[in-house]
Amino acid sequence: MHTPPSRHEDAPLDVLIVGAGLSGIGAAAMLQERCPGKRYAILEARAAIGGTWDLFRYPGIRSDSDMYTLGYGFRPWRDARAIADGPAIRDYIRETARSQGIEQHIRFRHKVVSAAWSSADALWTVEAQAGETGETRTIRTRFLHMCSGYYDYERAYRPRFEGEEAFRGRIVQPQFWPEDLDYAGKRVVVIGSGATAVTLVPAMAATAAHVTMLQRSPSYVVSRPSEYGFARRLQRRLPPNLAYWATRWRVILESMLLYRIARGKPELAKRKIVQMAQHQLGPGVDIAHFTPDYKPWDQRVCVVPDGDLFKALKHGQAEVVTDHIARFTESGIVLASGRVLDADVVVMATGLSLSVLGGAQVSVDGKPWVPSEAMAYKGMMLSGMPNSVMTFGYTNASWTLKADLTAAWVCRLLTYMDRKSQAIAVVRQQAGVMAEPFLGFSSGYVQRAAALLPKQGSRRPWQVYQNYFQDMFTIRFGRIADGVMRFGPKGRMP
Structure with a gap:
């Protein structure tokens, strides 16, 4: 196989951001504001801005986080809708x-496709496949900010079932929604019970x-208004920016309180969620069909506007049918119970595949660096991977809340390194800190990716909090030189 020649760019960047989605655009905006002298670029694998919100085009695609917190803190969301559809979010990012x-x-x-760190040069050498020809481009950078999320854009989780080849209808995946699919007047079976399925069905x-x-097991589903009445009232009484921030903080505080109650009193939370569903x-x-056998937030709670x-x-x-698939037939699906579901279209909303660092191969001073062997420092920096940060948002709140904190911390770190004339920053795992799963979810997509994800630690600063206040004080106000972060000059890994 012929390897295309590499085009090398001589002048190193100060920061290379990977991904032009919600996180990457936010990181760039923060960098421009707080480190205006830094040279940076964003590498985007696709041909458009928007990341997930540009890729996913299935019917009803929308956020399940409110836009007052999913939106950027520096650019208030002005639309009346708190729960917005995918095109509106994509337009907002663009x-x-x-x-x-x-x-x-x-x-x-x-x-x-790869990132190689050299302590001798205090630089990352990043290789990317460019354009339709896949020509190799080489970019050097002092700092690497990974904002590629954790979804594998090229693969979704796709189980196989007996008899699929006999089915005369059409089988589709939400992640790769076909533009020519016409389901009007047809019988549709959506396999799954997560956020994608509950969006697709209505x-x-x-x-x-x-x-x-068609679900194997139930999920928790809660209804939220697509527009917030209290937000409209605040907008009538307060200046626009003040109304936005008042709404944003009310939503943050409410969501944190509800999450705390759900984890502290799971049986009470379960009873209330199920009662609300029954009422609707x-x-x-x-x-x-809406009464899971696990506790609220052991898996993500689905929101329906x-x-x-x-x-x-x-x-x-x-x-809704709760059952297992026995096999496909020419005209539908036979369930384990013996029931037959006739179908013209089957949608496999069966889950996502995860990818760490966009699937790039990483090496540090000539040695392969493996994400699953690393531990996450403050949920952002990975042990043994110098001058780099991975943006990973919340699973129980809006992704952007953590992404904004991470972007601001990167600017603090870069400013500190400039002030102290340090070229290298790295964290290393500490003795006595026990490794734990990075995400405490029992969801299938998390369990399937357990061998790929880095770990978190049993104590701070290695714990991955799902708490905005804790992170705000730890990340925004915590010391950069905290005794765990190590610094050094070019030529020597600290």
Whole structure:
């Protein structure tokens, strides 16, 4: 196989950001504001800004976090909708990049395949496949900021079932939604019970003949208003920016309180969530379909705006079936119970595949560096990987809250290193700190990726908090030189 020649760029960057999605654009904006003299670029594997919000095009695609906290702190979300659809979020990210002058720094169709650190030079050498030809481009940078998220954009989790080849209908995956799919007036089966499935079912039910959500086991589903009444009242009484921040902090505090109650009193939380679902569904839907056997937030809680899923079920446009698949037939699916689901279209909303650091191969001073052997420092920096940060948002709150904290901390770190004339910053695992799973979720996509993800530690600063206040004080106000972070000059790894 022929390897395309490498184009090498001589002048090293100060910062290389990987990913032009929500995190990457936010990181660039923060860098421009707080470290205005730094030279930077963004590498984006795809041809557009937006990341997940540009890739996912399935019906009903939307956030399940409110936009007052999923939006950037430096650019208030002005739309009335708290729960926004995918195109609106994509436009928001693009407009942010345009208004901040970030677009000119983005190199599209640059997929990072490797990153090699040299302590002798205090530089990362990053190789990316560029354009349609896959020509290798080499970029050197003093600091690497990974904002590529944790989804594998090229693969989704796709189980195989007996008899699929006999099915005469169409099988599709949400991550790769076909533009030519016409499901109007057709019978649809959506396999799955997570955030994607509960989004697809009411959206497709609007025009499909009938939609069945087929799940192996239930998930927690809660309804939230697509617009917040209290936000509108604040907007009428306060200046726009003050109203935005008042709304943002109310949402943050409420979500933290509800999460704390759910984890501290799981049986109470479970009872309330199930009761709310039953109230919206009415007596015609078996509440067992929405009564999981795990505690709230052992897996992510699904959000449905204005109860759209519950309405579709209540009005008979859709139904939920809890069962296992025995096999496919020419015209549908046979379940373990013996029931047959007729289908023209089957949607495999069966989950995501995860990827660490965008799947790039990393080496440090000529030796392979393995993410799963590393420990996460403050949920951002990985042990043994110098001058680099990985943005990883919250699983129980808006991703951007943690992404904003991470971007600001990178600026603090760079400023400190400049002031102290240090070229290298690295953290190393400490003796006596026990390794624990990076994410405390029992969700299938997390368990499948357990061997890929880095670890967290049993005590600070190695713990990965799912708490904005704790992180705010630890990350925003904690000392950079905390005794764990090591610094050194070019030529020697500290």
